[in-house]
Amino acid sequence: MFFQFKEQLPHLAKYWDAFMAMHQRIEVPAKTILLAEGEVSKQSFLIEKGCLRVWFNNNGKDTTFQFFFENEGLSSLESFRKNIPGMFSIETVEPCVLHVLQKKDFDRMMEELEQQPAVLKEMINVMMERQLHYMKEFLSFIRDSPQERYLNLLMQKPKLIQRVPQHYIASYLGITSVHLSRIKNKILKEKQV
Amino acid sequence: MFFQFKEQLPHLAKYWDAFMAMHQRIEVPAKTILLAEGEVSKQSFLIEKGCLRVWFNNNGKDTTFQFFFENEGLSSLESFRKNIPGMFSIETVEPCVLHVLQKKDFDRMMEELEQQPAVLKEMINVMMERQLHYMKEFLSFIRDSPQERYLNLLMQKPKLIQRVPQHYIASYLGITSVHLSRIKNKILKEKQV
DNA sequence: TTGATTTGATAACATATGTTATCGTCCACA
């Protein structure tokens, strides 16, 4: 099932079934926009099958910010938590099977959860891991060249490379699809030598 | 004093004096290394006066990851919380007046704080803001050119530009100091037109 | 004060990356 960390997060795990029961299961085709940039997010998503991307309009250019796959969950965090317009669109890359949670249900559950220190403590750990994730993404941009970032992606998330169209990956790496194509070609030649 | 958010975080604020009392006040000259990359972090810092930078050795190149100024606090988060070797060095840029907290004292205080849901809830908010901070830094690297990032810095943190040597800023922006010099020159010329 | 170190600017050249355009392939779908 979705929740990968039941062992490390025993208190959160107790609520998992109730949490899941609040979700609605939906099937959506590829290229479906689940949340449009500038809207206030009222839903969060869990992915049973398929792939989503989070992107934004950057002066007319479609720029991907993050990808999500099976057994991962997401929302437009700032928008969802603060009820403000979000900076990103959320869109399916492949046909997907999703579980959708309405914010009002999330808030109702939070009212109960936030009474319990043990649960909150685990939520802090989850948030710390997310913070470290973005910190490391940021770090990688300062430290690595586009070619290195592509090679990292190839090592760490080979499925992403296979399943996601190249121009989405390119914008995620901060480069153009032309340049990504060149990088792939260069890597190929280096392998052959 | 240090704690800027007393109004938004009333429960945390109640513990502020006790928290501060655990710190030791120290004065250190510029270019003092407070924590070396690869060490396990046993201390966190609050800055009364001066400026720190967090950096790492990137194949022999000194690369700055983040700056901190008056009224800000920091630690090598992952190392401090998980007792593992840190990825970063922490170093003073200017002569500083700091308040140092030992991890064992931090842990002792946490034992009390983590009993209290209201406090934990505020800590979750603090962590969410930090997560958003790194998310936005990451976003800016995908979205903006080095020149745009420099202009953003100039708008949002003019003091940083004034106080920090240019080669530190350059590596923080992900470019060389030569290129940053060119960018400054270009901006100057554009202004004159 | 003087000498050494740090800092910043700049030039010349090399490499990386973007832009635009063209072409071939593949695939969803009418």
Next chain:
DNA sequence: TGTGGACGATAACATATGTTATCAAATCAA
């Protein structure tokens, strides 16, 4: 079963950025 669009490769050219070296000014230490 065509067929238009999505996808990816590539070329040619323009621009951005890195590398190395040199010089001047500012700063720091003896």
